[in-house]
Amino acid sequence: MAAELIDGKAIAAKVRGEVAEKVRAFQAAHGRAPGLAVVRVGHDPASEVYVRGKIKASGETGMVSEEHHLPEDASTSEVLAAVERLNADPKIDGILVQLPLPKQVDEQTVLDAIAPAKDVDGFHLINAGKLLSGRKDGVRACTPFGIMRLLREAGCDPAGKRAVVIGRSNIVGKPMALLLLEANATVTVCHSRTRDLAEEVARADIVVAAIGRPELVRGAWIREGAYVIDVGMNRLESGKLVGDVEFAAAAQRAAAITPVPGGVGPMTIAMLLSNTVDAANARIAAK
Numbered sequence: 061m062a063a064e065l066i067d068g069k070a071i072a073a074k075v076r077g078e079v080a081e082k083v084r085a086f087q088a089a090h091g092r093a094p095g096l097a098v099v100r101v102g103h104d105p106a107s108e109v110y111v112r113g114k115i116k117a118s119g120e121t122g123m124v125s126e127e128h129h130l131p132e133d134a135s136t137s138e139v140l141a142a143v144e145r146l147n148a149d150p151k152i153d154g155i156l157v158q159l160p161l162p163k164q165v166d167e168q169t170v171l172d173a174i175a176p177a178k179d180v181d182g183f184h185l186i187n188a189g190k191l192l193s194g195r196k197d198g199v200r201a202c203t204p205f206g207i208m209r210l211l212r213e214a215g216c217d218p219a220g221k222r223a224v225v226i227g228r229s230n231i232v233g234k235p236m237a238l239l240l241l242e243a244n245a246t247v248t249v250c251h252s253r254t255r256d257l258a259e260e261v262a263r264a265d266i267v268v269a270a271i272g273r274p275e276l277v278r279g280a281w282i283r284e285g286a287y288v289i290d291v292g293m294n295r296l297e298s299g300k301l302v303g304d305v306e307f308a309a310a311a312q313r314a315a316a317i318t319p320v321p322g323g324v325g326p327m328t329i330a331m332l333l334s335n336t337v338d339a340a341n342a343r344i345a346a347k
């Protein structure tokens with residue numbers, strides 16, 4: 061069986077088109093475009109690539125975006141000062157602090173300083189708590205939120221299905237598990253201490269791999285007809301980018317699968333823009 065390819069690039073383009081429509085309506089109603097601020101600290105080469113992608117994509121939707129670059133040796137209070145300025149800036153609707161931060165910067169303190177209404181990553185504990193509590197008004201983390209859209213576009217309704225999420229980070233694995241639960245899947249969360257990962261995966265109708273280990277999930281583990289979502293971004297020494305799933309072998313068994321690149325990554329950026337225009341509208345509505 062050859063899997064359907066879930067074309068994240070194409071679906072992300074569709075989402076960006078929806079966002080551009082909302083940006084036009086916002087501009088017409090309020091005389092300005094929604095504003096996104098990205099804070100980047102130091103010189104992580106991968107972060108530079110991702111931030112460039114975010115700035116470019118936001119411009120294409122008609123949004124205004126700005127990048128604030130702080131030096132590698134910036135202190136927690138310097139990063140906090142940048143966040144506070146953006147919290148107070150009425151033209152800024154969304155704030156994203158690119159992770160990872162240099163070691164001397166306290167990541168949790170910085171994320172918790174972002175005004176929850178401007179936290180377009182959905183990483184603030186208020187937004188994490190809203191998701192946990194089943195409230196619909198919080199901001200959803202971009203990567204898991206985008207994955208829910210990919211599943212929907214692939215014709216997969218999670219209700220009643222067995223979903224296995226591999227990874228339990230605050231930015232991908234945990235919010236992913238909660239969104240799948242909200243969509244009525246039966247959810248198992250696996251991690252580095254899981255005794256038999258192959259056995260867990262073999263039962264899954266939906267597999268989301270968010271590990272960061274090249275092709276750790278073997279194609280032979282995949283249940284016939286499963287939906288496979290690969291979040292992993294692993295740069296090999298050859299320069300090739302591969303996911304956490306052994307793609308070619310998994311595609312022999314899956315109903316549908318996301319490629320790397322061109323799957324989850326572009327959707328993450330599209331959902332960031334979607335969260336930003338939604339945050340702009342919500343802030344105006346709250347005034």
Ligand SMILES: NC(=O)C1=CN([C@@H]2O[C@H](COP(=O)(O)OP(=O)(O)OC[C@H]3O[C@@H](n4cnc5c(N)ncnc54)[C@H](OP(=O)(O)O)[C@@H]3O)[C@@H](O)[C@H]2O)C=CC1
Nearest residue numbers: 227228229232251252253270271272291292293324325328
């Ligand atoms: N495409 C996109 O938009 C995005 C892609 N990514 C990519 O997704 C991947 C995961 O990111 P992130 O969640 O931040 O990573 P983290 O490193 O924070 O989390 C990795 C998770 O994988 C688990 N893990 C590690 N080794 C194994 C193993 N052998 N078996 C089972 N589980 C294991 C860890 O378990 P434990 O908790 O026990 O340590 C941990 O929960 C990375 O490749 C990252 O680059 C991330 C964000 C967005």
Ligand SMILES: Nc1nc(=O)c2c([nH]1)NC[C@@H]1CN(c3ccc(C(=O)N[C@@H](CCC(=O)O)C(=O)O)cc3)C=[N+]21
Nearest residue numbers: 110156157158159160181321322323324325326328329
């Ligand atoms: N505050 C914060 N928010 C994030 O959302 C965030 C972050 N920090 N830190 C890093 C991770 C990673 N991440 C990606 C986004 C897009 C692609 C992406 O577009 N990838 C392309 C390929 C890019 C390439 O070729 O390197 C693709 O998959 O097709 C990947 C990864 C967001 N993250």
Ligand SMILES: [Mg+2]
Nearest residue numbers: 201202203328
């Ligand atoms: Mg993200």
